[in-house]
Amino acid sequence: MAKSLPLYEKTNIKRPTQKVLDVAIFILLVSLDAYRVLLMYNHGFSYLQTIAFLCEFWFSFVWFLAIILKWNPVHFETYPRRLLKREMELPAVDIFVTTADPVLEPPIITVNTVLSLMALDYPANKLGCYVSDDGCSDLTLYALNEALKFGKIWVPFCKKYEIQVRAPFRYFSNDPMPPHLPSSTQFQNDWVTVKEEYEKLEGKIKEAEESRSFVLEEEDGIDLTAFSNLHTKNHPTIVKILWENKKVSDELPHLIYVSRERSFKHHHHYKAGAMNVLTRVSGVLTNAPYILNVDCDMFANDPQVVLHAMCVFLNSKYDLEDIGYVQTPQCFYDGLEDDPFGNQLVVIFEYYARGVMGLQGPVYSGTGCFHRRKVLYGQLPHHSTHFMDGKAYSEQELMEVFGYSKTFAKSAIYAFEETTHGYHPNSRFNDNLEAANQVAGCDYEINTTWGSKIGWIYGSTTEDVLTGLVIQSRGWRSIYIALNPPAFLGCAPSQLVASLTQQKRWVSGLLEILFSKHFPIFGTLFGKLQWKQCAVYIWLLTWGLRSIPELSYALLPPYCLISNSSFFPNMEERAIYIPIFLFIIYNFQQLLLYKETRQSIRAWWNNQRMGRVNTMCAWLFGVGSVVLKFLGVREVVFEVTKKETYCEADLEHFMFDESAMFVPATTLLLLQLIALLMSFIRQAGRMRNTVLEVICSVWLVLCFWPFLKGIFLLGKGRYGLPFNTIYKSAALALLFVLLCQRTTVN
Numbered sequence: 028m029a030k031s032l033p034l035y036e037k038t039n040i041k042r043p044t045q046k047v048l049d050v051a052i053f054i055l056l057v058s059l060d061a062y063r064v065l066l067m068y069n070h071g072f073s074y075l076q077t078i079a080f081l082c083e084f085w086f087s088f089v090w091f092l093a094i095i096l097k098w099n100p101v102h103f104e105t106y107p108r109r110l111l112k113r114e115m116e117l118p119a120v121d122i123f124v125t126t127a128d129p130v131l132e133p134p135i136i137t138v139n140t141v142l143s144l145m146a147l148d149y150p151a152n153k154l155g156c157y158v159s160d161d162g163c164s165d166l167t168l169y170a171l172n173e174a175l176k177f178g179k180i181w182v183p184f185c186k187k188y189e190i191q192v193r194a195p196f197r198y199f200s201n202d203p204m205p206p207h208l209p210s211s212t213q214f215q216n217d218w219v220t221v222k223e224e225y226e227k228l229e230g231k232i233k234e235a236e237e238s239r240s241f242v243l244e245e246e247d248g249i250d251l252t253a254f255s256n257l258h259t260k261n262h263p264t265i266v267k268i269l270w271e272n273k274k275v276s277d278e279l280p281h282l283i284y285v286s287r288e289r290s291f292k293h294h295h296h297y298k299a300g301a302m303n304v305l306t307r308v309s310g311v312l313t314n315a316p317y318i319l320n321v322d323c324d325m326f327a328n329d330p331q332v333v334l335h336a337m338c339v340f341l342n343s344k345y346d347l348e349d350i351g352y353v354q355t356p357q358c359f360y361d362g363l364e365d366d367p368f369g370n371q372l373v374v375i376f377e378y379y380a381r382g383v384m385g386l387q388g389p390v391y392s393g394t395g396c397f398h399r400r401k402v403l404y405g406q407l408p409h410h411s412t413h414f415m416d417g418k419a420y421s422e423q424e425l426m427e428v429f430g431y432s433k434t435f436a437k438s439a440i441y442a443f444e445e446t447t448h449g450y451h452p453n454s455r456f457n458d459n460l461e462a463a464n465q466v467a468g469c470d471y472e473i474n475t476t477w478g479s480k481i482g483w484i485y486g487s488t489t490e491d492v493l494t495g496l497v498i499q500s501r502g503w504r505s506i507y508i509a510l511n512p513p514a515f516l517g518c519a520p521s522q523l524v525a526s527l528t529q530q531k532r533w534v535s536g537l538l539e540i541l542f543s544k545h546f547p548i549f550g551t552l553f554g555k556l557q558w559k560q561c562a563v564y565i566w567l568l569t570w571g572l573r574s575i576p577e578l579s580y581a582l583l584p585p586y587c588l589i590s591n592s593s594f595f596p597n598m599e600e601r602a603i604y605i606p607i608f609l610f611i612i613y614n615f616q617q618l619l620l621y622k623e624t625r626q627s628i629r630a631w632w633n634n635q636r637m638g639r640v641n642t643m644c645a646w647l648f649g650v651g652s653v654v655l656k657f658l659g660v661r662e663v664v665f666e667v668t669k670k671e672t673y674c675e676a677d678l679e680h681f682m683f684d685e686s687a688m689f690v691p692a693t694t695l696l697l698l699q700l701i702a703l704l705m706s707f708i709r710q711a712g713r714m715r716n717t718v719l720e721v722i723c724s725v726w727l728v729l730c731f732w733p734f735l736k737g738i739f740l741l742g743k744g745r746y747g748l749p750f751n752t753i754y755k756s757a758a759l760a761l762l763f764v765l766l767c768q769r770t771t772v773n
């Protein structure tokens with residue numbers, strides 16, 4: 028009987044080769060540590076050996092954490108057809124889309140994401156789509172409203188012909204009609220009409236963007252006066268119901284625009300603040316028991332994705348007791364060939380996310396994630412109705428936790444009970460519009476636990492990881508589902524600077540969590556974070572710290588070459604095989620990962636090179652910005668990534684700007700070159716004692732090759748490194764050389 032068939036199956040993935048290599052590398056690392064200790068034991072203390080030891084010890088520690096993380100990879104297969112066969116009412120889902128800047132995030136991108144979500148294969152009366160606009164732009168509102176009109180032909184078209192890709196810009200991107208589509212004349216006519224309509228929509232939005240003037244027709248019933256003369260960082264709440272579904276399952280889902288109140292007096296907590304506002308606004312309007320959230324560029328690429336997620340949640344009552352959220356991987360469209368900036372994250376999601384799935388479950392990564400509302404409201408696992416933090420709360424007490432809106436407190440009670448259709452199925456939005464405006468206000472959170480215990484947690488620019496950590500510390504598990512083709516597709520930064528800025532923000536955000544009261548070990552000691560999961564979080568949160576040992580280690584070869592010393596075993600010692608094997612096996616393993624995920628050798632090289640560039644540029648500065656934050660000098664800010672609908676050719680080149688981020692990498696490169704040159708002149712080919720140091724230096728030069736080009740292209744527009752960066756780096760490099768020589772004299 029269909030009813031008894033499970034909605035998902037969990038299988039363990041076997042990766043014996045990877046495991047063997049992982050362990051081999053770990054043994055080699057430990058041997059290297061032991062070698063250093065023995066050396067110092069026998070020959071006395073040395074600064075050089077101590078630094079080398081500390082760095083290598085750190086690398087071994089990180090590797091150990093990574094082994095825990097990757098050890099039990101798991102795959103989840105979900106069966107939406109079986110779900111549909113179970114004759115049950117599907118639960119409502121509120122969908123949150125966040126956008127923050129109409130220039131960096133062009134409205135046409137947001138609109139496509141919204142259209143893909145409105146066209147999902149799920150009863151439309153069960154979906155509510157909320158768009159948060161932190162840019163408070165009438166252009167975004169206008170674009171959404173136009174998109175809604177187009178949606179009225181797009182959604183039926185997609186459903187009628189079972190179109191797979193439901194973001195129109197992707198669907199129509201191959202100009203001729205896709206070959207695999209039905210060939211009936213009716214379809215072809217429809218296809219042409221819909222395409223024309225989409226082009227009109229695109230045209231209208233483009234024109235509005237360029238001319239900054241547009242009119243909403245009277246029949247739209249939307250008043251734009253709220254936007255006139257407002258400051259985008261200081262304005263009242265604007266909530267617009269663009270579409271209210273009249274409980275018809277094949278109509279369009281609800282569509283609501285929200286621009287929360289902003290004021291100079293209140294911190295707005297970036298995306299986390301926006302998500303909390305959406306949680307409350309949706310709470311008083313639809314109050315669906317499940318929440319899906321995506322960034323504005325992450326369109327739904329599999330129309331059945333909600334059904335897939337529901338397979339996990341609705342499989343059995345037992346699952347509902349402790350599954351908090353379901354995360355899909357972040358995948359990107361139009362990735363540049365061979366991933367020049369190493370930001371496609373394929374290996375991270377395939378090996379690491381699947382690995383964590385075998386533990387307490389994936390880390391929440393901000394987009395493409397389904398949460399249960401009551402989990403965000405602070406409920407503990409294994410407590411059904413009405414409980415938060417294990418206690419029953421009255422409406423009055425709920426108002427103390429959730430803020431002064433009575434309507435919201437009432438809705439929270441429904442949320443804890445997790446009724447399938449959400450809140451007050453018979454009321455209309457208009458009845459609660461006032462409450463919606465109220466809960467989106469700046470001061471609403473004062474004296475509540477929003478951002479500290481409930482909702483999206485404040486205090487980090489990677490609010491996603493922090494929120495997931497808090498949820499998992501309460502004992503919730505999470506599930507990772509990786510569909511093929513990917514459930515959501517978004518836009519990865521297509522240029523070096525944007526990519527580094529993103530890395531820097533991630534790293535600072537992660538460190539903000541590491542040095543907060545949410546330090547994962549507390550979650551294990553005082554909460555319900557499993558210890559292996561704790562190791563995963565430590566591995567992740569310490570990303571930025573890695574830049575310090577990596578930088579120190581990268582300085583050792585040039586130091587030795589300049590000062591005519593060595594820190595690796597020399598040719599006469601058998602211990603020389605340790606670093607040699609380490610280097611070979613490590614790179615072989617990495618190559619294998621790229622081969623297994625069907626990426627090219629070039630992609631491996633680019634990623635490993637970007638690994639070094641990221642640590643030396645972005646991560647180091649990420650550490651710096653957190654230090655400045657803790658010194659009270661400057662807050663860490665959330666710099667939004669620029670999004671594009673398509674990528675120009677020629678982007679695979681490194682393009683530089685005036686940013687100080689490029690100084691450490693350029694310095695490091697110059698140092699390797701000077702050191703190689705000096706040692707070559709001094710030893711004239713007799714480099715028996717420093718073979719490994721030379722190899723390391725050459726390897727680093729290869730990693731920073733694009734910077735070398737940047738030096739030669741000095742002044743040639745964005746391809747060259749700015750003069751400023753070069754002379755600062757040269758000065759630093761010379762200083763280092765002088766220091767090295769002084770220490771050898773002594």
Ligand SMILES: O=c1ccn([C@@H]2O[C@H](COP(=O)(O)OP(=O)(O)O[C@H]3O[C@H](CO)[C@@H](O)[C@H](O)[C@H]3O)[C@@H](O)[C@H]2O)c(=O)[nH]1
Pocket residue numbers: 124125126127128132159161296297298301321322323324392393394488489490491492529533536665666667668669
């Ligand atoms: O004040 C703000 C700043 C950002 N955003 C939104 O946050 C999302 C993510 O911003 P983006 O610039 O795309 O950052 P990414 O680094 O690409 O985002 C990843 O990393 C973030 C921080 O870890 C997560 O929040 C995201 O979900 C995750 O996709 C976008 O939809 C923005 O519109 C806001 O709503 N308000």
Ligand SMILES: [Mn+2]
Pocket residue numbers: 322324517518668
């Ligand atoms: Mn993004």
